[in-house]
Amino acid sequence: MGITEQDLVGAFYEMIRTAATSIPEDVYRALKEGYERETNPLAKKQLEAILKDIDIACTRKVPICQDTGTPYFFFEMGENFPLRLGAVNAAREAVRKATKDGYLRPNAVDPFYKKNSGDNTGRYIPWIHVDIVEGSDLKVWFMTKGGGSEFPATLIMSEPILGFEKLKSGVIDTIxxxxxxxxPPVIVGVSVAAGADIALTLAKKSLLRPVGERNPDPNIAKLEVELLNAINKLGLGPHGFGGGLTALDVKIDYSYRHPATFAIGIVTSCWATRRASAVVHSDGSWEMTSKHIRYTGSGCMI
Incomplete structure (x- = not known):
């Protein structure tokens, strides 16, 4: 028996449910370590509330935040994967099912007629980005992104000669x-690209990388750390109450650019970085590739 569209619906539904109710281990660890290091009483109180919220959501299997966000799927689809249009259809159906079951709040609104679709689907929503790669598997990343974390999304079309200067100042100015x-505390995604659309897409995709994972290029990795330290020296802190943890991490990606362009994309998560990843095989089997905190009987933990 080969894979069916319903197999994909089941896999995608479980990804959505997991992302909405159970924080990834890397994000939880960073928040926990930030709480233990924090010396500002107000900031520590905010982090304590965040950690309690995470525990309640995981224990009761309810959404981490009342704003369950806009659903995004990123596919790396093997050229020999048997269900291509089926994967797109399955993503939409899984979103509908997760909304009906209460894991997603209906957030899809027609901008011209102000009508909510009621199931988180509509024109281009959920947003599905597809890259065709070698092989027969489908690698999937799901992310749901709240309205507040979308506001800081920033595009800077810099003169190439000022590119990296504008990148550094642009990230700090945005925060x-x-x-x-x-x-906050947020994850900051940054990219340099040839065009506006590429820059913002790569910046958003970079939020899928685990906290603490550095870019394999040592110069880019150094810049990630430099920007992370600079952001955390601002003193904004959790929810703006001050303290030393404004950003959990900074992620940088890039594409080759046109000689006359230097597009800079800047995107942030919220503290509830809700994402999940999985690989689906052509025989219908699949496994989650992201790690999440889990209920142990006395609370949720790594």
């Missing part, structure tokens, strides 16, 4: 400008 709006 300062939007302050508590994206619900």
């Amino acid at each position: 300062v400008k939007y302050g508590p709006l994206p619900c």
